[in-house]
Amino acid sequence: MMHEKINRNQLFTLIIFFELGSTFLVGLSLNAGKDAWIVLLLSLLGGLGLLMGYLKLYSYYPDLLFTQSVIKVLGKLIGYPIALLYCIYFFYIGARVLRDFGDLLAITILHGTPLFVTISLFTIIIGFGAYLGIEVLARTGEIFLPWALLMGGLFIFFVYIMGLPQLAHLQPMLDKGWENVWSNVFPSGITFPFGEIIAFSMLYPYVNEQKKLATTSLFGVLLSGLIITFMSVTIISVLGPNWAKSSAVPVLDTISMVNLQDFIQRLDPIVIILMVMAGFFKIALLFYVAFIGLNDLLSIPKNRKGSFVITLGIMMITIALVMSENYIEHTEVGLKIVPLYIHVPMQIVLPSILISIAFFQKKLTKN
Template sequence: MTNEKINRYQLFTLIIFFELGSTFLVGLSLNAGRDSWIVLLLSLLGGIGLLLGYLKLYSWYPDLLFTKAVIKVLGRVVGYPIALLYCIYFLYMGARVLRDFGDLLAITILHGTPLFVTITLFTIIIGFGAYLGIEVIARTGEIFLPWALLMGGLFIFFVYMMGLPQLHNIQPILNDGWSNIWNNVFPAGITFPFGEMIVFSMLYPYVTNQKKLSTTSLFGLFISGLIITLISVTIVTVLGPSWAKSSAVPVLDTISMVNLQDFIQRLDPIVIILLVMAGFFKIALLFYVSFIGLKDLLSIPNNRRGAFVIVLSLLLITVSLVMSKNYIEHTEVGLKIVPLYIHVPMQIIVPFFLISIAIVRKKLAKN
């Protein structure tokens, strides 16, 4: 680990960008229809529970990367392969989000541009950010977050000022029963995006004020959850549950309906810029934690840092391109297979066993 440091506000900024990231593309629980807001609030509560577990584990092994803590708890023979698996997991998730935004740009503003070109250009910026380090990424986020929240807030204001939302689109509440709610809460709702906070277990050692770390993390997750819920409610009340479910990019469909006196209209490109901005930070953080984890596990010297970033960048591009044939397949896998078979083990099952083993070891140490 280097001597890089980030402050509490920068941590909060990164959490907001990370949680919003690709959530506006595929993580608004719109499959729950008019009850999507209930799904999101319950998922947020579950995500807070998971985050408390991650924070507790970190408090027992402060100043250690999560991958190091895994080895510390399980021993090198068992822990090293699992730590390596987490690095692969982070890189894979970065590739998935990268593909999300490559497809977004392909179906919106870059129709004739090959997917390879879009993803490669995106990766060059991400790799450069990882090479410069977490301080640079955090400072960049610190600059852009106020503007992103201001612009996003204005767009929501325009939607409501025009009277586009219709409350009857979210009524009656619980029309499809609680089973529909729980099916959407677990595993997809809790694990994406809230359970992905496990990524920050790799970044906590870089935070300067460790005493306020838990408060900042929980507050960042809570605010992110409220923003996501507000956006989801807005989309459903404007488009209606059926349109919201079937839309490829419901956020853009919603904002495209804004037309104030034929003056404020066609805001889609600005929204796409905001989405891509949030996506950049999410991919950059996933790539960075994979990079520092692998660099540590493989004992890559600092003078090889640049070459290692290039190798990982090429791997990121390759995985992103070959993981699915088209946008529909990519979305299906991301919403139905990844949450249950990848997120649940990596975000819930393994951390639960780590915490359980750590508790047992601490009790045995006291005795």
């Protein structure tokens, strides 16, 4: 599979889609109220710091998948199970995002459609994308991103041209103090969505312009973070902090208020399509990195590639369906339990250990 290659523009496109992914559903830090934008900017800085760490580790072992680097650093006895754990981690996060969008469609435009049907159809397309490979996913993203940004920009333009945002909704700043800010920055703000960029450590060997890899990655995350921050400010300034915090899908509530001369209105379905598009790329990338990691670790024969994709697809559907009984429980677990007990160890603790060991290994090798 390593013969596949993507260029830096395609890497940038995938990072944008990945970071925006499910962020507009649950990652806008709206629990911080008026200070959400401060939380997001600080989280972005922390996320950029994590990304620099992942890039540093990749620089020690270029051309190796992240899972292969883990085994290289820790040895097969310890490294293999941890590498396998990372594949399970990517797969689980992909299943969580899949459930996010299954619930989104169920509570918005597909009220009578069983969750199983929605998730299954989503997974079939994702599995097909993974089977075709990263080049196909990257080219597809390259086609859709300009249109997604254009449509998203137009919707925001409509919100502002109508004068919906109210600056008073963002004041006073820091009315609940810095404690409210820091409690939202860590662990949830940094780890989701910024820390999830660790998944791209599995894709870096596929980039054909390695010298510009770090710059492209950092700029992609930076731009994504600024877009997310701007969207959070817009939503709070339109809905107010209380409504924004309690809304199931605040982006849709914001867009639903657009009504230009009774001509441009009811833009919700188009926004849902854009959100689902971004969600597709995020799930597909998480599915793909889990797939290539497991394919390498388990030494799956090439002629079994299709059946392995189908098996993983069935597993993802099952996990997405059984992980929570309802949307409220799913969101609660995703925002309070997953960041601290899953994201922090996998995004911060273990990578820090790996970077430290790799650093000393390289030092000893040089000496």
